[in-house]
Amino acid sequence: MSSIDPRQELATRLGLAEVPPARFGDVTDVAHRLRENDYLSNESIASVTFLADRLAKPVLVEGPAGTGKTALAQAVAKATGSRLIRLQCYEGLDESKALYEWNYRKQLLRIQAGRAEGSTEDWDALEEDIFAEEFLLTRPLLEAIRANEPVVLLIDEIDRVELETEALLLEILSEYQVSIPELGTVTATQIPMVFLTSNGTRELSEALKRRCLYLFVGYPDVERERDIILSRVPGISSALAEQIARVVRSLRSLDLKKAPSVSETLDWARTLVLLGKDEIGEADAVATLHILLKYQSDIDKATKELAGRSKGLA
Ligand SMILES: Nc1ncnc2c1ncn2[C@@H]1O[C@H](COP(=O)(O)OP(=O)(O)O)[C@@H](O)[C@H]1O
Ligand SMILES: [Mg+2]
Known part of the structure; x- marks a missing residue:
């Protein structure tokens, strides 16, 4: 070492x-x-x-x-x-746009101003002048x-x-x-x-x-996703946060076009809180799936999955 x-x-x-x-x-x-x-x-x-x-x-x-x-x-x-x-x-x-550029407009003004004053400044001096700090856009x-x-x-x-x-x-x-x-x-x-x-x-x-x-950085496990929900969604209960994390994880295991991300989990959690839910029933889940999933074919698959495991839901 x-x-x-x-x-x-x-x-x-x-x-x-x-x-x-x-x-x-x-x-x-x-x-x-x-x-x-x-x-x-x-x-x-x-x-x-x-x-x-x-x-x-x-x-x-x-x-x-x-x-x-x-x-x-x-x-x-x-x-x-x-x-x-x-x-x-x-x-x-x-x-x-990433590093820097020269402020052409200002450089041009500087050159014109020099001419207007009838300056006899030579090109080298002028060049040095207009490629200085003052004309740099960071x-x-x-x-x-x-x-x-x-x-x-x-x-x-x-x-x-x-x-x-x-x-x-x-x-x-x-x-x-x-x-x-x-x-x-x-x-x-x-x-x-x-x-x-x-x-x-x-x-x-x-x-x-x-x-x-x-x-x-992949999708979080259930525990971490629950904690993320708790930290980002004010007023949500720990039980609901955990249930959301579990449902989302099971949906991610389906063969979807676009699996729900953490951002979507959070949107879903906020939606359920707004709707005044303490727990997710199958009907609630199905009615709000469009928050989590953005393809109709994914929504159809998820709806079937939720119906199949509805015993796990309220
Ligand atoms: N580990 C985390 N802890 C807290 N919030 C998170 C975490 N991961 C994701 N989020 C939330 O999910 C949202 C989306 O994350 P973001 O960083 O924009 O995703 P990415 O840059 O990977 O596409 C963030 O605004 C943040 O609220
Ligand atoms: Mg990003």
Whole structure:
């Protein structure tokens, strides 16, 4: 085992005066503080989060939609008093929206103003002038690198960008720096915690994966889902929360086009509370299935399943 602390090593590489303090004491501390911020983790979520901080490495969080990947980064930011900087990915996202761009309009005004004054400024001087800090528009990745306060950088739904666009991220993910041809290299002045999320709609590049710790977040087990419901749906009883978690789990085991996610479980729980239910009868369940399921064929399958196991329901 190497005796060099990765945080210390990175701090030295970045030329920081001191090593920024680690955010978490141990794995239990992660779980505890996430829970205080209404996020229910499990063993792997808590330990990968802990390691990401200690190893100063980004985390790639993968799993089905609505299982708490984005919410994890948000909760880590809250729990550690860090500023959350989010880059929402989409098809067509490019450098100018992810990293930085030059403020052309302002540059143009500057050039015109120079001419109007009859300035004899030569091109080199002018060029140096308009490619300065003042004309730079900072986008989320550069923003995260330049921030002075502790930062959690969330690169959300990375699988939505084209494979080639991933390359934009590699320098940040391994070096915590951004190279701007006209300005030079900007290095981080703190050690941001970085979370990338993916719904797994495509394979990510090996280069990207190599730079990250990997965390798979699947559907929670019944106990954790019950706790998530209890923490997110005010006024719900523990018994109802547990019953909801059980029904949802049994529905997920059916061969559905789109299994219900945690977001849908929460919508369902809120619906049942609004309807004044203390427990779920088969009729209630069937009447509200459209909250959980978004395909008629799935609703039909679930209706049959619920009728079959209706003894388990009230
Ligand atoms: N472990 C969890 N603890 C608390 N709430 C959760 C958890 N997982 C999911 N949620 C809830 O489910 C919603 C959807 O989660 P989200 O992070 O948006 O999913 P994803 O990013 O994986 O698609 C969140 O708004 C949050 O309320
Ligand atoms: Mg998300």
